Amino acid sequence: MNGAMLFGLVAAALVGVGLYGLIVNPQPLRKILAFNVIGSGVFLLFGVIARRGAAAGLGGDPVPQALLITGIVVAFSATAIAVTVLLRLFEETGTTTLASAVPPPAAGPGPGQDQAGE
């Protein structure tokens, strides 16, 4: 049971680390990564709770484990959408800044140039 507790503490730390990254990293892709770190921290915490619920010959409580599988798939689809939105923003404007004063698309390296390398 002690090992599961260690994972619980690591999970709590990961949520904190991800939150820090979400706030201080200006690059949106880094924010998506940080959000996934928070998410996996929460999942890990859930996994610890499932492990603690081991009973009836099962290694863990199957109900939270089943919810975890659903959660991982849903987190993946949210990540996929976020990344796609980000890439489309970059294609349209040539930048990914989230600042309110967006520089006009003409300034900076145009998106066409970056796409040419594909």
Added chain:
Amino acid sequence: MSSLVDVFTYITIATGAFFFLAGTVGLLRFPDTLTRLHALTKADNLGLGLIVLGLLPQVDGVMNGLKLIAIWLLVLLSGADAGQLIARAARRTMRRAAPHREGPAGAAGSRSSAMEPTAKAGGQP
């Protein structure tokens, strides 16, 4: 009988672990990307192979044994290919970083031109 099998397992797994050590030492000691990649793909895959070999007598059922062998073959296949692809990317990067060193003799130049025909020949199987 079973103790003899266990001795076999001890020896092969210990040897496999040694190759992981060798791979990591190579990763730490080798001077450039290509040699480090070499250390990683060769030593670690051999280490995994030996560990799989050592575990074979310990698993129950033929199916699990076959799956273990399949795992090793898959890692070999994808590891070798990914290693090859990463090496090409690294070489392209090196050439782009130092294009002027390509022609004239010199330490870096002679090495990259020596590698040129080998890689070309390997490229078209």
Added chain:
Amino acid sequence: MTDFLFAAAGFVLAMVAVGLVRVLRGPGDADRMMAAQLLGSGGIAALLLGGAATGNGSVVDVSLTLALLAAFASIAFVKFAPFSADDSSES
């Protein structure tokens, strides 16, 4: 036997950890991409050893999935990375 298998798993994991520290320091992207390879072989070895130690047969299926997909990130890297010259982002 169980202790030996656990010790071997721990040893391989330690090697993977040391290798990860080296590989993630770069200097180039290609060096960093080796992290996935490292875990592809080392992580699978540790999983198999741990699974054998605890007698959990299903771990083999997890390893099989990892073995199949471990090369994916590397392939994506080669297909998409613009090959930054010397990684000027690092000092």
Added chain:
Amino acid sequence: MIVDAVYAAPALLILSLGIYSTIVRDTFSATVGFIAYGLLLTVAWVQLHGVDVALTEAAIGGGLTGLLLVRASARLRPTEALARAEAPGGAMRLLAGLMAGGVFVVLAIAVLSLPDPAPTLAPQAAEHMASLGVGNPITAVLLAYRAMDTMLEAIVLLLALIGVWSLAPDRVWGGRPGPRYNADPEGILAFIARVLPPVGIIVGIYIFWIGADHPGGKFQGATIVAAMWLLTMMAGLADAPPINRRWVRILLVAGPAVFVAVGVAGALTAGAFLGYPEGWAKPLILVIEFALMPSLALTLGLIMAGTPERPAAP
């Protein structure tokens, strides 16, 4: 002693990699760190006795997410310098650090004070497994007691795909997703894309098949199959279909539609939406799984293939 140290190693490695991919300067390095982090999470799930979760993490975290993130970070590299200029100052960092630390402390206290005989639903889940005829408790939960979640999950994936598609510019709506990849002239990628998929499809179907009685199931299997499809696309051996093709649309909705139909039938015969009539649980679960698997594989593959970029020329 040895066992404890070995047990703790992955947890500490995961934490280190999480910190690394949060604080490292270069985005590509962060991405690679995160991929390694995902692969190690698989080990953690095995340690926590969640082999089903480990399989999901291996398939989605090890395969699809890595591909998605490496692709994006490579393409967004030109924005690095600009983003770095926007980095917040020291006061902001300090504040964020304090807040993150506070969240950690609160969560850690919550973890340490979890109730001691832990509440569990495992006995209830195990008790009814026999009546379902399914040997894997996770599958039993996913398709019997929490079937609504699983159905909505399949629909969420479909919605995500619609979201990805809807980002297409008007002129290529209905077209083919992503760029057309050239066949690799150097041959290695084409080689692996010919050798790996047959093996991968068998493994995917195997993982799907054993899901009834052992760890495995449709999501994990479908992810593996989708990954193999993506491999042949990246190698230039196959092309993504135009998204306005009728067969694509039908195959996408077939799985969720069967699920909903079984649910409605349950409402009529067993008195509850998604209820199974006595003795019919196992065959109906199989019908749902078989119908969902191809739909899920196609949905996952098309989400990864991305927004339509080329007109649907025949």
